[in-house]
Amino acid sequence: MAALGSAGRAAALLLLRRWRGGERLLPSPGLGPGPRRHRHRHRHKEKWAATAPRIPATRLALHHFDTSYSLQLKDLWPSVRAGLLCEQKYGALLNNFSPVSHVTQELELLNATDFVSEAPKKVQQLQCGAAAGEAGRGEGRSQEGSGEGRTVMQAETMTQAEMSPVLRASISPNIKCYTFPRGDITRFRPARPDTLGLLDYYLMDAASLLPVLALNVQPDDFVLDLCAAPGGKTLALLQTGVCGHLAANDISISRTKRLYQILHSYVPKEIRETVSVTSCDGRDWGQVEGGTFHKVLVDVPCTTDRHSVMEEDNNIFHRRRTKERQMLPMLQLQLLMAGILATKPGGEVVYSTCSLSPLQNEYVIERAVEIAETQFNINIHVEDLSHFRTLFQDTFSFFSDCRLGELVLPHLTANFGPMYFCKLRRM
């Protein structure tokens, strides 16, 4: 960075911003649960025999996805498509700022479990089972002379060094999110306020937590959430309880209002004061506060695939938004670059989208790594998240063929996502 000099750096940023186009960021999927809540108000009941006056944006989106995703996902596409077109599954992010014990009891009675804490237990069981099996067969391991070898109990007290990489996968602490088991379509009741007026949980796509978990926030980290609105992931970051300081930014003032509402509904005053909410263009961030943050989350605007095939309102596949949609990868790249520039050396960035498109996912990562190297002399290491994936593979349906990063696929038995995320370390 220093090698370029401030003039060079400004020029490089200017180059990036050459294609700066429309201002509007895309809406993320709505706050509340329940399918099709808004649609029916303006819905006209489509008669089967009549032709609709124009092709709905949802149909255009679906056609677009049929063409591109069938090539990418091949045999998996029919299942993913059906998942996108059916009611999505939610998780309940517990509000640690509200007394939780009665809520966890209530949820456990309904057979829901906290997937975050369950995951390592399941993996450990599998591995202990395997270890005990091996020892029992006495496969040439030298034990202390007791012919039996390791019992299951002894296997459980494996030292840190022996623990599998999967269990060592470091994730942001204190996040608890309840989900119903695979195949269980029970809905959560709406969130309820406690005696202090704070809501007990926040309903969201559980897959949205994965980028936050992958960020692995450590105590006193300065954290930047570059495209924070409407605020689900921001709230999750605050639930870790360890952010030294959290900067939550979003370009859209109306969506930032939602963010404020969420903070007010879930977070007590003294914690809210540690959050600075801004309404800037995220692309400016690198220039304004370069190299300030330990952890940066760049949850970019995207084609919001699930929303685009289900909701007509605010749909980026409307003809009049074609240019905006085509400019998305450029916008996403600019935002990621800004996020990288805002990271301290040694810090980490997680990039995420809720789209299946490689053009918005891997391609953006590849271009960013290249530009960081060639134009800013910043060396980026793309982190391997395969252990992270293994840890959560019981809850989510992951795509196994991602070149870079990880992709959660919608599937009827686990109808979360789409969610793409990739972790970068600034060297």
Added chain:
Amino acid sequence: MAGRLLRGCGEAAALRAMGFSEEQARRLLGLQPRLGPQRREAAAAQLLLLGLSAEAALGLLERSPGLLRMPTERLQERAGDLRRLGLGGGQLQRAVSRCPQLFTLPRRRMAAAVRLLREQCLFTAEQLREVLATCPAVLLEEPRRLHHHFQYAYFRMGVQQKEMVKARLFQMPFAELRNRHIFLERRGLYQTPHKGQTQTCNPKLKDILQLPEEDFLTSLASSTREEYEVFKKLLAREEEEEEDRDALYAEEDEDLDSEESKTAWE
């Protein structure tokens, strides 16, 4: 007491003469015991005349003892109606054996179903005949639901009458058809044809309806049972909520209208 015994013997003998075994006669006498012997014999005779075997006739009467109370003219008349619709000989036997209610169905209901199938669904007489032979229960269906079932296949699935008949559309309950169709549709494997489009690469209705569920899942839907089970639950819930919403908005519309025309729905 002796008189009753004597009567019993007399009845049994008459039934034996018609072709029922001793055991069968006994069973027959056990149905609706207070019924007069002529009624019993006449009803049994009618069924035998239709060509049913003694055992089949007996079985039918055991399942629907109400038939014994029907005047034989009615039984005859109904058999005639069904023959006129094209159910002859063995088809008629099979139809009434499977659906005894074909006899007890009120005339008006049956006529309404037939009218619907011919005039609204536009099945030819020949097609109607085949539908009745393969799915006689069609006549028992409430006409509105029958129409809905037909329209779904015609408009929503783009299937013509000829294919509906070949595929035995009405043999499968509507809910199951809808499950299979929408499952395929959401997976991208079935498309409602556009106006005027004659050729599609949709799977044949025959296959969709007649494959057992396992085969449907593996060869048509390329899916797992687990997925299909979850899908059915989700779809059922969607249906339920759709109906609730429609009902709610219907009420709202009524409120809006009430100012103008109170008498409309009174």
